[in-house]
Amino acid sequence: MTDPIYAIGDIHGQLHELQRALSLIERDGGPEARIVFLGDYTDRGPDSRGVLDRLVQGQKAGSPWTFIKGNHDRMFEWFMQDYPRHEAYLPINLYWLHERLGGDTTLASYGVEFTSRNRMLAVHRAAREAVPQDHLDFLANLDLSFQTDDLFFCHAGIRPGVPLDKQDEEDLLWIRGEFHDETAPHPKLIVHGHTPISAARHYGNRINLDSGAGYGERLSVAVFEGRESWLLTDDGRVPLTP
Numbered sequence: 001m002t003d004p005i006y007a008i009g010d011i012h013g014q015l016h017e018l019q020r021a022l023s024l025i026e027r028d029g030g031p032e033a034r035i036v037f038l039g040d041y042t043d044r045g046p047d048s049r050g051v052l053d054r055l056v057q058g059q060k061a062g063s064p065w066t067f068i069k070g071n072h073d074r075m076f077e078w079f080m081q082d083y084p085r086h087e088a089y090l091p092i093n094l095y096w097l098h099e100r101l102g103g104d105t106t107l108a109s110y111g112v113e114f115t116s117r118n119r120m121l122a123v124h125r126a127a128r129e130a131v132p133q134d135h136l137d138f139l140a141n142l143d144l145s146f147q148t149d150d151l152f153f154c155h156a157g158i159r160p161g162v163p164l165d166k167q168d169e170e171d172l173l174w175i176r177g178e179f180h181d182e183t184a185p186h187p188k189l190i191v192h193g194h195t196p197i198s199a200a201r202h203y204g205n206r207i208n209l210d211s212g213a214g215y216g217e218r219l220s221v222a223v224f225e226g227r228e229s230w231l232l233t234d235d236g237r238v239p240l241t242p
Contacts, residue, residue, distance in 0.1 A: 012214030013045025039070025
């Protein structure tokens with residue numbers, strides 16, 4: 001029998017939903033359950049700092065957890081560098097601190113205020129003083145993907161037709177259209193987040209676990225045994241099938 005592996009969708013600063021998800025997993029698989037987090041830990045929700053505190057705590061305790069990098073995590077990481085970097089995938093009128101992306105709420109969780117009247121240099125300096133080094137280290141060392149014999153975990157998806165070991169970082173963090181439109185089987189079942197939908201869904205060749213926690217909806221948690229999958233709910237496992 002294959003040992004179960006659990007996956008948690010985009011958290012987006014929702015600490016209470018993260019705690020609920022971890023409780024569901026512990027109830028189903030015990031305290032040493034293997035978990036893959038699909039990225040986007042910060043932005044939009046009210047407690048990005050609390051989310052990173054909890055994840056770093058689990059990492060330091062040696063929990064068997066794997067952390068995938070999301071595009072929002074990279075935007076946060078890039079902003080915190082000596083000289084902030086802008087994400088080229090964004091429209092020219094958007095930037096990480098824009099309310100649509102939620103970097104402003106992330107900094108607020110660290111006690112850093114951002115308004116349109118603040119100078120970016122002052123905000124950056126305050127953020128560098130407020131964000132703990134272990135949070136910066138966590139962001140800098142996130143994985144781009146993780147795979148088993150049957151499953152390939154990433155944040156956004158893959159570029160169809162490209163071998164899994166040749167996937168580009170930009171696609172793993174940002175891809176949508178070409179990946180979503182592909183109906184043919186991939187080399188493995190792709191488990192991802194990035195694109196919020198009303199409920200987690202199995203498409204046959206991929207599973208999307210981003211159920212909109214960044215917009216106040218419930219965080220989705222799935223459990224896999226080989227290619228078989230279930231959603232975890234307060235009432236136990238519910239089959240997740242195409």
